[in-house]
Amino acid sequence: MKQTRVLHVSDTHLGYRQYCSDIRRNDFFDNFEQTIEIAVDRDVDAVVHTGDLFHGSNPSIQNIDRCAEILGQLDRAGIPMYGIVGNHERKNDTQLLDLVGRMGDVRRLKKEPTLVGNIALYGIDAIPERRWEGASFELAEPPAEATTTVLCLHQSLAPPLDEEHAKHDLEDVIDRVGIELDGIALGDIHRPKSDLIGDTEVWYAGSTARTQKNQTQAGTVQLLKVKDGDLSRKQIGLDTRSFCPITVEFGSDDGAGHLRDRLRQESLQDAVAALELTGERGAVTANDAVTAAREEGAAVVTVSDERGRVDLDSGSLDVREVASHDDAVEERLNDEEFPSVVHEADSRIRTDDDLPTRTDPAADEFESDLREAMASEFDDEEAATVEVDE
Known part of the structure; x- marks a missing residue:
């Protein structure tokens, strides 16, 4: 019998300007290519592809165009x-995957x-946590x-994850699909893991x-x-571009000079330098660290300045690392099924330098679009609850 081969790809996050860098945005496209x-x-x-083709639910025309160009191969x-x-690209209306599919042989x-x-x-799109219990998993019989x-699927499941880091039980999925499964290909977690x-x-x-x-571990696909x-x-x-996490401890x-000596211990040419400054706070600033790393050849630099911080006992806290406040906001918005106009408003508020600074004029910029979206949402809900006599 002929062998069938499928390349499993996930979490490409196209369009992601990691560390506000266009270099990193291009890296994500290059890796996808x-x-x-x-x-x-x-x-x-x-x-x-098991979800999060794009990093957000409203990618630019340029990002969609480059994705389509790559898929042309x-x-x-x-x-x-x-x-x-995936959860990052999920929309209430037409999904991005369907839009890309109109440009080539891409199907959900x-x-x-x-x-x-x-x-x-088989495939089931990312399911918000609040809808998990009521979601349907039953699959049709295979030919x-x-x-x-x-x-x-695009979910965090245990196993392969341990229960502490998973949101749902995989055996619950297996019990609910109604057919025998030989494999479950997963997205959402960014490191390869199996069970x-x-x-x-x-x-x-x-x-x-x-x-x-x-x-x-980054930059993996499964054949x-x-x-x-x-x-x-x-x-x-x-x-992939090399990634250098560097801790510089200051007395x-x-x-x-101490900073530069530490940086020269690493190979930073064309790398992403992720610096963490610890110890005593002194004359060297975070901007100085960025400049020094770039002079050593780093293509992208991010700095976390932990000097002078008071250590807290975080053993009883639920702590999650996020790359930035913007990422935290975006992750939360993606977990909610807001209309696309909400995501567009959020993006403009955080990035548009031409937006009016006073509250009332700024609100006027969004009022008509938001009202139209609200009307559409309520019309849809009303239509969904009306009973028709036949």
């Missing part, structure tokens, strides 16, 4: 791409099977010619680029192979 080149070079039967090679919607996976060779692929079933639950293999592909300073009903998987690493007498 590498995955497509791998798919073409290995002549796979399909590419599967798949079209020319006759390789389809299938995917699901559903609870009905999509046959690729001898693999029946007779399928030897292997694979479900694609075996009974006869079902479960794995995270990992992200194609590093999204956090403490992410030790799935199915022959005679046997599913195997090979992890492939991408050629009371340490200055710029």
